[in-house]
Amino acid sequence: MKADLRIFPAYNEIYDLKFTDDDIKHLSTFPGHLGWDNISEEEGWAMTLISAVIKSDKMAAERKSRRLNSYDSHIPGITFNVVKKDDIKPEIIALPKKYNGYSVAWIGYGYHSNENIIIDTISQDDLKNIAIVYKFCKNILSDHGRNFLHSSMTRTRFKRYDLFLNVFRKLFLDIPQISFNRAKNNGNIENELDIIDFFTLLYPKAKVYSAIKSQPQSQSQSLRPYMNIITNVIEHNNRRYSISAYKDGYGYGSEYNRKRLSVTDSTQDEYDYVDVDRMFVSMNKNSTSALGDMAFIDSDYQLPTDEVIQSHLGHNRGADAPTILMTNKELAMIVKRFQQRLDRSKAEDVSKRKLADKIRNKINVLKTPKGKLKINGVEFTRTKILYENQSLILSSHEDEEWVFSVISRVLRGYNLDSLNFDAILAEFLNKIDFEARGNNKPIVGQIGDVTFTVSTETTTNTIGNTSRRTYINERRINQDEVKDCIERGLCFQKQTDFDYFLQEVSKCSLKIHKYLQRGISMTVRDEFNACEISMKLPITRKKNINYLVMQGREFRIKDTHKIIELRKARNLVEVLNVFMNEKILNGIHHTYIKGLVDAAKKEYITAIDKSKKLLKETVEMFKLEEKDYNLNGKNVHGFLIKGKRHQYVLEVHDDPETKNNVYTYPDGGYLCIVDKSTSQVGMDKLVNRIYALHNDSALASQIYTI
Amino acid sequence: METKINMIHIKEVSSSGHDEWDFEEEEAMDYIKEATGGGKWLFLDGQFAQPNEITIEDIAEAGEVLLTNALVGGVS
Numbered sequence: 001m002k003a004d005l006r007i008f009p010a011y012n013e014i015y016d017l018k019f020t021d022d023d024i025k026h027l028s029t030f031p032g033h034l035g036w037d038n039i040s041e042e043e044g045w046a047m048t049l050i051s052a053v054i055k056s057d058k059m060a061a062e063r064k065s066r067r068l069n070s071y072d073s074h075i076p077g078i079t080f081n082v083v084k085k086d087d088i089k090p091e092i093i094a095l096p097k098k099y100n101g102y103s104v105a106w107i108g109y110g111y112h113s114n115e116n117i118i119i120d121t122i123s124q125d126d127l128k129n130i131a132i133v134y135k136f137c138k139n140i141l142s143d144h145g146r147n148f149l150h151s152s153m154t155r156t157r158f159k160r161y162d163l164f165l166n167v168f169r170k171l172f173l174d175i176p177q178i179s180f181n182r183a184k185n186n187g188n189i190e191n192e193l194d195i196i197d198f199f200t201l202l203y204p205k206a207k208v209y210s211a212i213k214s215q216p217q218s219q220s221q222s223l224r225p226y227m228n229i230i231t232n233v234i235e236h237n238n239r240r241y242s243i244s245a246y247k248d249g250y251g252y253g254s255e256y257n258r259k260r261l262s263v264t265d266s267t268q269d270e271y272d273y274v275d276v277d278r279m280f281v282s283m284n285k286n287s288t289s290a291l292g293d294m295a296f297i298d299s300d301y302q303l304p305t306d307e308v309i310q311s312h313l314g315h316n317r318g319a320d321a322p323t324i325l326m327t328n329k330e331l332a333m334i335v336k337r338f339q340q341r342l343d344r345s346k347a348e349d350v351s352k353r354k355l356a357d358k359i360r361n362k363i364n365v366l367k368t369p370k371g372k373l374k375i376n377g378v379e380f381t382r383t384k385i386l387y388e389n390q391s392l393i394l395s396s397h398e399d400e401e402w403v404f405s406v407i408s409r410v411l412r413g414y415n416l417d418s419l420n421f422d423a424i425l426a427e428f429l430n431k432i433d434f435e436a437r438g439n440n441k442p443i444v445g446q447i448g449d450v451t452f453t454v455s456t457e458t459t460t461n462t463i464g465n466t467s468r469r470t471y472i473n474e475r476r477i478n479q480d481e482v483k484d485c486i487e488r489g490l491c492f493q494k495q496t497d498f499d500y501f502l503q504e505v506s507k508c509s510l511k512i513h514k515y516l517q518r519g520i521s522m523t524v525r526d527e528f529n530a531c532e533i534s535m536k537l538p539i540t541r542k543k544n545i546n547y548l549v550m551q552g553r554e555f556r557i558k559d560t561h562k563i564i565e566l567r568k569a570r571n572l573v574e575v576l577n578v579f580m581n582e583k584i585l586n587g588i589h590h591t592y593i594k595g596l597v598d599a600a601k602k603e604y605i606t607a608i609d610k611s612k613k614l615l616k617e618t619v620e621m622f623k624l625e626e627k628d629y630n631l632n633g634k635n636v637h638g639f640l641i642k643g644k645r646h647q648y649v650l651e652v653h654d655d656p657e658t659k660n661n662v663y664t665y666p667d668g669g670y671l672c673i674v675d676k677s678t679s680q681v682g683m684d685k686l687v688n689r690i691y692a693l694h695n696d697s698a699l700a701s702q703i704y705t706i
Numbered sequence: 707m708e709t710k711i712n713m714i715h716i717k718e719v720s721s722s723g724h725d726e727w728d729f730e731e732e733e734a735m736d737y738i739k740e741a742t743g744g745g746k747w748l749f750l751d752g753q754f755a756q757p758n759e760i761t762i763e764d765i766a767e768a769g770e771v772l773l774t775n776a777l778v779g780g781v782s
Contacts, residue, residue, distance in 0.1 A: 497779065610723025621752060621770070676745055676776045684719045688774045692747070695754035699747075705779030 009590035010576045014597055126161035129201060133168065136198040140261055145175055169202055173237070192232050192243045192259055199234045199241060206236035209276045226309060228292055230278045231259070238266040240274045242290045246282065262290035270323050273297050280323070283313050293317055294324040301328050308338045359411065366404040375419050380407065385428070387421040390490060392428050396444035396453075406431060429483040436470060436482055447489035450498040454482060473499050475506040484510055491672030497704055508541060515564050516541055519681065521657060526572045535575070535600035536607065536681065537566065548585060551599045556586040572597070608656065611682030618687050622694060626652055631668030639686075640665060643696030645706065650689050656682040662689060672705045712766050718746065718773040731762045738765070738773070746773040 137146060149171060158164040199206050211231045232243040245259050264274045270291045279301075282292025293313050296303070312334045313324075365371035366382055373380045378387045380403055385392040394402050410423045432443055432454060442455040452472055460466045470479045477485055485505055492498040508516070520537040538549045539557070547554040548563065557563050562584045569575050579588050579596065588596070619626070624639040629649045638652040638660075647665040662671045675688055692699050696706050714734035716727045718741065729737055739757050742748055748755045750768040765771060 491779070607723040612723075614717065614719070614724045672779055673777050674779075676778050680719050680775050681723055684724065684775070687719060687724075688777055691749050691752065691754075691772065691774050692777050694752060695749070698754040699777070703777050703779045 010580050010593045013590050013593045129165070130161065132194070132197050132201050135194055140195065148175055172202060195243060195261055196232065196234065199236070203236045206234050209233045211276045226281050226283050226306065228280050228282050230274065230276055233274060233276050240264045240271060240290070242274050264290040270295065270325065273325065279303070281309050281313070283310070284317060288320060289323045291323040293321065294326050297325045298328040301331060304331060304335050308335055311338050311341065363404060363407050366407070367401050378419070378421050378424060385424055390448050391446050392425065393446040394443065395446070396442060402431070425487070429487055432486055433483045437479065447486055449493045450489045450495050452486055452489060472502050475499070475502040477502065477505060478509045481505065481510045488672070491705055494704070507544065512546070512560060515539055520564060520567050522567050522569050522575070524569050524572045524575055533572070533601050534605070535597070537563070537600055539563070550596050555588055557584070558586055559584040607681040611656070611684045614687050615683040618690050622690060624690070629665065631663050631666060634668055636663060639690065641690060641693040643693050645696045645700065648693045650686065650693065652686065660685050660689065662693070673703055714765055714771060716771045716773065719775050731766055734765055735762050741773050745776050747776050748773055
């Protein structure tokens, strides 16, 4: 992951490495110090160890994935990983002798595997050859193949390179066929010369056949989807290693977008057809066969259309299904069968179209001024949609038939069952959102009991930059939250309450509001200690400024988005990067780091436990039972709470981050209730609601939705 | 003559799950007033109470004194 050198002091602090400031300055080494300056561009695959922190048996290594002879030696984006000192990662091809001597890691498998071999004496020429073997193992072999080599050769020590190659050559003969089609990236090859170099190195007497790229067949037909063409064949010892090219649909400008390597033994049926310029179809890119799903074995064949091929092969062919060796006669037959199916399908389309016309005629009544329609409990007129006393109206809309057009969009299929209120509401909101983005005319309407006016204002500043602002009922709202705000209108019975809500969202967006309430939780990996840690970062807001609150200190957040995105962090390094970046968080010194991380961990663990304890006490006090309740046909798991005005079901989830909805019992009416304060965690939301709902009559003036 | 000091135990929903405090009676009342002024709700034995409508005795007699976070309809 991306990191930068500012993280070293943070690491020093958090792991108590006891480096002085001067030590930290000398933790970096540069390519020149490794004696690798003369390696050419072709060997640029080797990652360079740039910096390392040694702590007992572990090493935090920063490395640059750049070519060694590049002049750009100070690229800010560097990767950071933690490896054991004796478990060198495959990408780190050499370390300073001070630590390990020359160790060569070559298979390229997982982070914590021990797949390195050690060769005591390596010349510059040897390095070039090792590079060829390394590239092949890392880029071409599947996990299966690397596992095979791994189990046979790991941690072996060789005096010289040629001894290593002899052992490798013998092992390679036994490598299973499946090894050449990588499951992870389909064995994609950037340059077939790498493979030819590898086989030439391994078998100097192998026969190598290559396509003449100017031949028309090689150039044009291979560019069709699913079509493959063999461009190179290397034959040795009754085995054919073939490189085939195919198009993946994303690349431009290269003759062949993708290539892959396959191996075929002379005992296999298709062996005789594994030739340069052989065309074949491979629908399944994980196919283990050198000729994919179907190969054209006669000369002068006529390639069928893609539809014919897909129809014939279907979608359920496994990766191990044998290749269909297709003659011209069989080809003609599958084309004929396809045509017959096509004719039948056209007849079915006609009948579907007739059904669609019938439904359209039914909803056409909404184009007339007095037309009415009731489907699935939703009442439609030309200008209004009504469901359970909830109205949806767009009074300003120029399209007088907007209800008709909303229904038409929802009715994508030919089934009236899809026309329910949820789908209609979603389309209604989409329509408002789309038009608010697309034009400057106000959109006036009603949702439930409240009205809304969505308007936009576009201004251009003196340097020509245009900005667009969106308002609902004259309160400025984030454009991306227009739909959510309008939808929330269904929660309000009074216009003043809805407008107050909009005023609050105008001050602080729905998104920020959510994280202010819940804090930012994350589970990240600590590579040094090889463990997962859960953390919680509480955020507070004062005078429109957000602060991270830790250990009694408040740190001003300068980039709220970056802090919120930490919820997606997977590694402690990502968190430290953000903490140490003054453009994101103000006032954090590296000496605070250990305390902050400990506090965030403790915050999460103890807070959740304590909130559970409080909930348990609350549940016992009110004698609540957690179970499933049937609310008008909908099953909700939670507590039944008896207030003085109503009974309520409070929804309960195992995950404290999930919203705890409140419904009236037994009719299942949804009640919009939100915590005013952010100072809570875990199950506290439930506790707040249990107490409040028991006291509903005393608190109805404040929770006006109950 | 020895004066017995009654301690009031208060639980409060907070970002650390919940906090528990022990106050002398008058301190407890001050703390409750400050907390409710800052958006907390007071419940004595599960019943909502307004700080300006109760006495120190009400608090002292309550088996449970809890400060929860206030709720509001519809703002999220």
